[in-house]
Amino acid sequence: MSTEKLPKKLGKNEIVLREHEFDGIQEFDQKLPNWWLFSFYGAIVFYIGYWFIYYSTDLLPTEVESINARMTVIETAKKKELEAMMDKLDDSVLLTWSQEDSITKEGEDVYKQFCIACHGATLEGGIGRSLVDAEWAHGSQPMDILNIVLDGTPADSQGYNGQKMTPWKDALGPEKCAKVTAYLISQNPHIEK
Ligand code: HEC
Known part of the structure; x- marks a missing residue:
């Protein structure tokens, strides 16, 4: 172990070491570079100003x-999308869509x-109502069906066996709701197309 004392300053741009030493390891004692100091002080000034x-x-x-x-912004965009879709749709458009395979495939x-969990693999119903019978609790016209998909169980409904359906328009968006409605119409033998 060297006990020889190192000079404190060796000159500009040269290494400065602290005087102590442990197991042959010594510590730098350099002045921090200016770019570092300026970023540090700058951060403090920025913090106070920002705070x-x-x-x-x-x-x-x-x-x-x-x-x-x-x-x-998102809600306005969603509302606009819904309005644009509702402007475009009516009973006859939904009936036409129900005949178009590419659309009913997406709906499926x-x-x-x-939907399958509550309305069954063949739309026969279960927790939710049957979608292939001739009975519609909330209107049998294509737009009535779309509206219950969009908005869920109407406020005045008792539900079905005490179960109600949640609205789907936010989760799926109006386009998917319309396409799934077209699919339901395509599968229901009682709706005249
Ligand atoms: C958590 C269970 C559940 C899910 C999931 C569900 N529904 Fe329903 N659905 C119901 C219930 C319960 C009713 C009866 C509501 C009422 O009458 O108030 C219903 C009613 C309906 C009706 C009206 C049926 C009628 O006879 O008037 C349509 C149409 C419908 N659902 C379509 C859908 C579609 C499309 C989806 C998927 C996007 C879906 N449902 C997902 C439970 C569900």
Whole structure:
């Protein structure tokens, strides 16, 4: 182990070591580079400024405000999409769609994913009502069927065996709701097409 003392300063741009040593290991004692110090002080100044602006002024939106603003944008877009779809659709469009294989195929995929659990593999019903009989609790016209898919059990309904259906328009969007409705119509033998 060397006990020889190292000079404290060796000159500019050269290594400066602290005087202590342990197991032959010594420590640097350099001045921090200016770029590092400036970023550090800059971060402190930025923090104070940002803190002040964020908490003491209304210039920056809080997280809740920016989430709410984004939700409003999404909701407006969804509403527009629904309105555009509802403008496009009527009973005869849904009947035409129910004859188009490419559309009913998409509807069938939606049905298998989201509806089959309650309405059964052959649409015979179960927890939900049968969709292949001639009985419609909430209207038998194509748009009536679409509306219950979009909005779920109407407020005045007693439900079916005490069960109600949730609305699907937010989870699926209007287009998928319309396509699954076209599929239901295509499968129901009592609806004249
Ligand atoms: C959690 C179970 C459940 C799921 C999942 C479900 N439904 Fe329903 N559905 C019901 C119930 C219960 C009713 C009866 C509601 C009522 O009469 O108030 C119903 C009613 C309906 C009706 C009206 C039937 C009639 O005779 O008037 C249609 C149409 C319908 N569902 C379509 C769908 C479609 C399409 C999907 C998939 C996107 C779906 N349902 C998913 C439970 C479900």
